[in-house]
Amino acid sequence: MSAKILQRLLVAVLVAVMLVWLIVPFAMAILWSMVDPSTAWTYPDLLPPKLSFERWWIMWQTTSLPTAILNSYSLAPIAALLTALLAAPTAFAFGRLDFPGKGLAQILILVPLVMPGFVVAIFFASILLQMGFFARYPAILFGHVILYLPYAVRILSVSFGQVRTDVVNAARDLGASPWQVFRVAYLPVLRPGIFAAFLVVFILSLEEFALAFVVGSPDFTTIPTILYSYLGYNFIRPNAAVVALILVVPNVLLMLGLERLLQSANPASVSGKG
Amino acid sequence: METKGTFVAYLAATDIGMRFDTFEALKGVSFTAERGEFITLLGPSGCGKTTLLNIVAGFLKPTRGALTLDGADLLPIPPERRDSAMCFQSYALFPHLSVRDNIAFGPRQKGLTATEVAKRVNDLLAQMALDAHAGKLPNALSGGQQQRVALARALAVGPGLVLFDEPLSNLDAKLRDQVRTEIRALQRRVGFTALYVTHDQAEALALSDRILLLNNGVIEQEGAPRDIYFKPRTRFVADFIGAANLHAGIAEAGALATPFGPLTGAGVATGAVTICWRPEMARLGPAGVNSLAGIVSSSAFQGAYTDVFVDAAGQTVRLQLPGAAHFAPGEALSFHVPPSAITTVADTAS
Amino acid sequence: MRRTLFVLLLLAPGLGLVLAFVSLVLYVAVSQSFGLYNLGGDSVFSLAHWQAMLGERRYWRALQYSAYIAVTASLLAVALAYPVALLLRKPFRGSLTLSALIKAPLLVPGLVAAFLFVNVISYHGIVNQLMLSLGLWDAPVRLQNDKNGYGVILLQVWKQLPFAFLLLSAAVQALPDAVLLAARDLGAGPLDRFRKVVLPLTAGAMQAALVLIFIGAAGDFSFQAVAGPPSVDSLATLMTSVQSTQGDWNGAAVVAVTLMALSLFGSAALAILVRGATRLARG
Numbered sequence: 001m002s003a004k005i006l007q008r009l010l011v012a013v014l015v016a017v018m019l020v021w022l023i024v025p026f027a028m029a030i031l032w033s034m035v036d037p038s039t040a041w042t043y044p045d046l047l048p049p050k051l052s053f054e055r056w057w058i059m060w061q062t063t064s065l066p067t068a069i070l071n072s073y074s075l076a077p078i079a080a081l082l083t084a085l086l087a088a089p090t091a092f093a094f095g096r097l098d099f100p101g102k103g104l105a106q107i108l109i110l111v112p113l114v115m116p117g118f119v120v121a122i123f124f125a126s127i128l129l130q131m132g133f134f135a136r137y138p139a140i141l142f143g144h145v146i147l148y149l150p151y152a153v154r155i156l157s158v159s160f161g162q163v164r165t166d167v168v169n170a171a172r173d174l175g176a177s178p179w180q181v182f183r184v185a186y187l188p189v190l191r192p193g194i195f196a197a198f199l200v201v202f203i204l205s206l207e208e209f210a211l212a213f214v215v216g217s218p219d220f221t222t223i224p225t226i227l228y229s230y231l232g233y234n235f236i237r238p239n240a241a242v243v244a245l246i247l248v249v250p251n252v253l254l255m256l257g258l259e260r261l262l263q264s265a266n267p268a269s270v271s272g273k274g
Numbered sequence: 275m276e277t278k279g280t281f282v283a284y285l286a287a288t289d290i291g292m293r294f295d296t297f298e299a300l301k302g303v304s305f306t307a308e309r310g311e312f313i314t315l316l317g318p319s320g321c322g323k324t325t326l327l328n329i330v331a332g333f334l335k336p337t338r339g340a341l342t343l344d345g346a347d348l349l350p351i352p353p354e355r356r357d358s359a360m361c362f363q364s365y366a367l368f369p370h371l372s373v374r375d376n377i378a379f380g381p382r383q384k385g386l387t388a389t390e391v392a393k394r395v396n397d398l399l400a401q402m403a404l405d406a407h408a409g410k411l412p413n414a415l416s417g418g419q420q421q422r423v424a425l426a427r428a429l430a431v432g433p434g435l436v437l438f439d440e441p442l443s444n445l446d447a448k449l450r451d452q453v454r455t456e457i458r459a460l461q462r463r464v465g466f467t468a469l470y471v472t473h474d475q476a477e478a479l480a481l482s483d484r485i486l487l488l489n490n491g492v493i494e495q496e497g498a499p500r501d502i503y504f505k506p507r508t509r510f511v512a513d514f515i516g517a518a519n520l521h522a523g524i525a526e527a528g529a530l531a532t533p534f535g536p537l538t539g540a541g542v543a544t545g546a547v548t549i550c551w552r553p554e555m556a557r558l559g560p561a562g563v564n565s566l567a568g569i570v571s572s573s574a575f576q577g578a579y580t581d582v583f584v585d586a587a588g589q590t591v592r593l594q595l596p597g598a599a600h601f602a603p604g605e606a607l608s609f610h611v612p613p614s615a616i617t618t619v620a621d622t623a624s
Numbered sequence: 625m626r627r628t629l630f631v632l633l634l635l636a637p638g639l640g641l642v643l644a645f646v647s648l649v650l651y652v653a654v655s656q657s658f659g660l661y662n663l664g665g666d667s668v669f670s671l672a673h674w675q676a677m678l679g680e681r682r683y684w685r686a687l688q689y690s691a692y693i694a695v696t697a698s699l700l701a702v703a704l705a706y707p708v709a710l711l712l713r714k715p716f717r718g719s720l721t722l723s724a725l726i727k728a729p730l731l732v733p734g735l736v737a738a739f740l741f742v743n744v745i746s747y748h749g750i751v752n753q754l755m756l757s758l759g760l761w762d763a764p765v766r767l768q769n770d771k772n773g774y775g776v777i778l779l780q781v782w783k784q785l786p787f788a789f790l791l792l793s794a795a796v797q798a799l800p801d802a803v804l805l806a807a808r809d810l811g812a813g814p815l816d817r818f819r820k821v822v823l824p825l826t827a828g829a830m831q832a833a834l835v836l837i838f839i840g841a842a843g844d845f846s847f848q849a850v851a852g853p854p855s856v857d858s859l860a861t862l863m864t865s866v867q868s869t870q871g872d873w874n875g876a877a878v879v880a881v882t883l884m885a886l887s888l889f890g891s892a893a894l895a896i897l898v899r900g901a902t903r904l905a906r907g
Contacts, residue, residue: 007716008717008718010711011716011717011718011719011722012718014708014722015718015721015722015725018722018725018726018728019725021725021782022725022728024744024750025740025741025743025744026740028740028743028744028749028750029739029740029743032743042748046753086637086638086641087638088638089633089634089635089636089637089638090634090635090637090638090639091638092634093631093634093635097631097634099627099628099631105635105639108639108642108643109638109639109642111642111643111646112642112645112646113836114835114836114839114887115646115649115884116839116842116843116860116880116883116884116887117843117845117860118843118845118860118863118864118880119649119653119843119860119863119880119883119884120646120649122653122863122864122867122876122880123649123650123652123653123656123877123880124649126652126653126656126661126663126873127648127649127652129663130652130661130663146641146642146645149638149641149642150642153638153639207733207734207735209733209734209735209845209846210845214864217868224733224735227735227736227739228735228846228849231735231738231739231742231849231850232849232850237743240739241739241743244735244736244739244740247733247735247736248731248732248733248736251731251732251733252731252732255730255731256731331805331809332809333805333808333809352808353805353808353809354808354809354810354811354812354813355811358809359809359810360805360806360809362802362805362806363802364800364802366800366802366803366805366806367803367806368803368806368807368821369803369825370824370825379807379810379812379820380810380811383810383811383812383816384811427806427810431810431811
């Protein structure tokens, strides 16, 4: 009995620590983003003397933040869509076919995950320079697609593996056309996986820094590169707070959505069989 | 409960109760086992038999009741220090250890010297015909071999009590019969006390010295296999073990009024009863007493006998008749049941 | 034959593209470190860039520093994640909340994490204020950009712990209950069960976690740039500054090849060492 109480206590302490660990930093970021530009928040004030959204408004008006937001939020969905499309054939081969070298292929697709981001970014930039390719937007888009293909392939090959051969055969047996077979046997099982792959790439592209920084600098900005510009030698805490919140809040919401999706993507609820 | 003078049974469970939240898995179970006895806990899934086994092993603490082994209170002792070893349904072999190291695990934990461990392991490898596989990992073995390793691993600690949790349920039918025979032979030879959980009545009948038939967390009947089979006390027991013909009747002064007319049976009860007889006890043709007649509704040839379903007096009766004779649906059939084969059972355990 | 062609066609847009890209990047990086594909001069094979870089003190300091951060962060993250994964093996009241909180840093991009952290530990930040008001410190202490890189290690652990936790808890939860009960039944107490059963059966996941965290931490740029010691570079910040401020692509390539070698051999060495340690623990 006392062991149980001890465990409860331990859990309570852990939860409390984790909350402090998470809530305090976020509360400080919110406070900093709302410091009114007219009155600075200096030592020893415990709270900012005046709170307002003035800083948000100034940032929107005078910095390249709107462009960065536009860049990030147009890159992310296009990259996600392209990645899912390019990943699908490989995922089909991994999930539904047997061929020699499959095990090796499944490991090789993961190589970008262990490549240091800045090495990829700098030497991708070097290749672009040698090719004389200076269009930054498509270059970064291409880079994101390649970097996040492994995630999409992994997620989609699990989904393809969950498609039940007996359902495919039954549909064929009943005279369905290839398109009809895809609709009844594949699509219902694949749908959560497709959404999950899309969302994962979307989120990763939004927060990608190395490639956008190296290939895009100095004039092409995304949300992470603009955040970095306020964190580097040119450190402006309230500005950084605003950009950090713009970057992290949608990310958290999207991730929570993804969690739901991944839960509903388990085979039991898709095939109706445990 | 079986205290005769100062003698206490080797394993004694008294009024064991177990409650999980709102579910009462065991409602006061008492039983004993003598040294060297083979006891089977038999029952349908959810009857509490595995819970009871886990309590004896020490993996679960009962909410009430007492448990002693060799006269000593077992409940405060953790499983790692109990003189019992379990054979798991899934075998639970250590996947990262060779067959030899799996078997050696227990003796090493007991702190035996390397030579003692080696001797014990080699003995068991030889006994179980596992010599050729000693260096292999468990997943390189067949199901039957894994089962033997699990048994050897349990026996390696030299336990007084071996607990079996449906050890044969993952084997195919042929192998199951073979391993069953091996387990019984081994138990006789080594002399350990066995507590064996199964839902398979054939296994229980073939293996046990004594069967405890559990249902809904209580022991419905306890006895030797033949007693349980031929003298079931309740409708549940009769139905769970083998096939049974069960019909309502009224008993008065040794005679039974039944839907088939008056019958003579071995039942002792009076009043409204359920009469029970085994399908294989029926004999073809009429006789002096207990003659019945009906129309064959269906039949299925089973090899050793033919399963025949007969409509008699508005009831469906099942017969299991030896021989090669055909029974076509619609055919009239007369048969009789010897009085000694007819018993009465209670509708519920009380 | 036709089947092989079909499979190759399927793999081309996914695996094919990835492999082509990665090998091209690797090829260019290695070539440029030897003076080929030169962007600022003649392309001639030469060891001069390696000699120049290997002669620089900050190169060796960066290598040493990145290795130190990677080893410390990966060992710490795994050491912290292991007990939590074991604690959460069986669900209990509050276990879902706890595991969600542990995974929360996954939602926070690295730069944001660095910013949040810097805020908390800044000279007049909440940590200093708290310590002052508790009377534990007499004056604010400089915690940001500390010279030992503790801030970077803390950030790495904060960010990477969820990875270690996910990998380890998957492995720990895959342990069949019956196997642990069997060990118990055969006389193994808690410590023996951990040493002889849990550890060997989860060593693979532990190695995977170590390797992934090591590689991630060795190649770190953001945490170093924001919270790292100002006097030292990590290999990634060194590479970037050599390339962007000096325009020396070949020097950057030397650092890049060094970083990849560190990732490969360092993580392998760490994994082998830890494997050996678990063997020893098994007895």
